Amino acid sequence: MTSNHSILFEQDEPSSEQKDLVEISKKVCVEEINAILKEKKHQIATALKVCAHCTLCADSCFLYRSKEKVAEHMPSHKFITSIGVIYKKKGKVTMEELYEMRETLWKRCVLCTRCSCPLGINIPELLAIGRRILRSQGVYHSYSEN
Ligand code: SF4
Numbered sequence: 001m002t003s004n005h006s007i008l009f010e011q012d013e014p015s016s017e018q019k020d021l022v023e024i025s026k027k028v029c030v031e032e033i034n035a036i037l038k039e040k041k042h043q044i045a046t047a048l049k050v051c052a053h054c055t056l057c058a059d060s061c062f063l064y065r066s067k068e069k070v071a072e073h074m075p076s077h078k079f080i081t082s083i084g085v086i087y088k089k090k091g092k093v094t095m096e097e098l099y100e101m102r103e104t105l106w107k108r109c110v111l112c113t114r115c116s117c118p119l120g121i122n123i124p125e126l127l128a129i130g131r132r133i134l135r136s137q138g139v140y141h142s143y144s145e146n
């Protein structure tokens with residue numbers, strides 16, 4: 001038999017959406033993000049400059065091929081809309097933006113390193129830098145969303 005105490009405990013447990021709302025209201029530490037950006041500046045800046053938006057990397061990603069080839073799953077789109085945005089904003093992003101990037105950096109990529117770019121851009125490494133920045137701000141993949 002379930003006691004009243006355990007019923008109350010289960011009801012009081014916040015949902016993952018409620019927890020996310022609390023987390024999104026926190027401030028990011030721009031200095032901490034910039035320390036990582038400084039370390040990887042050459043790699044990120046070169047990739048953003050060199051990318052010709054040719055889409056040739058698209059079919060090398062099994063997730064892109066298996067998700068009806070939507071742009072959000074294209075390797076170049078994933079790094080440009082995550083680490084690319086953080087870099088261009090010089091680390092001045094909101095926690096809400098980082099939470100939105102969580103989807104791209106974990107759900108849309110498994111860092112399998114199978115994608116290839118004829119111009120030599122190492123896309124998985126760029127996405128891994130994005131994950132590192134999110135983790136530095138306490139933003140992690142939520143396994144309950146799988
Ligand atoms: S990452 Fe490489 S293959 Fe993909 S769009 Fe950019 S230049 Fe083309």
Ligand code: SF4
Pocket residue numbers: 060061062063064074075078108109110111112113114115123124
């Ligand atoms: S590393 Fe990510 S983007 Fe590249 S092929 Fe694997 S899942 Fe796709």
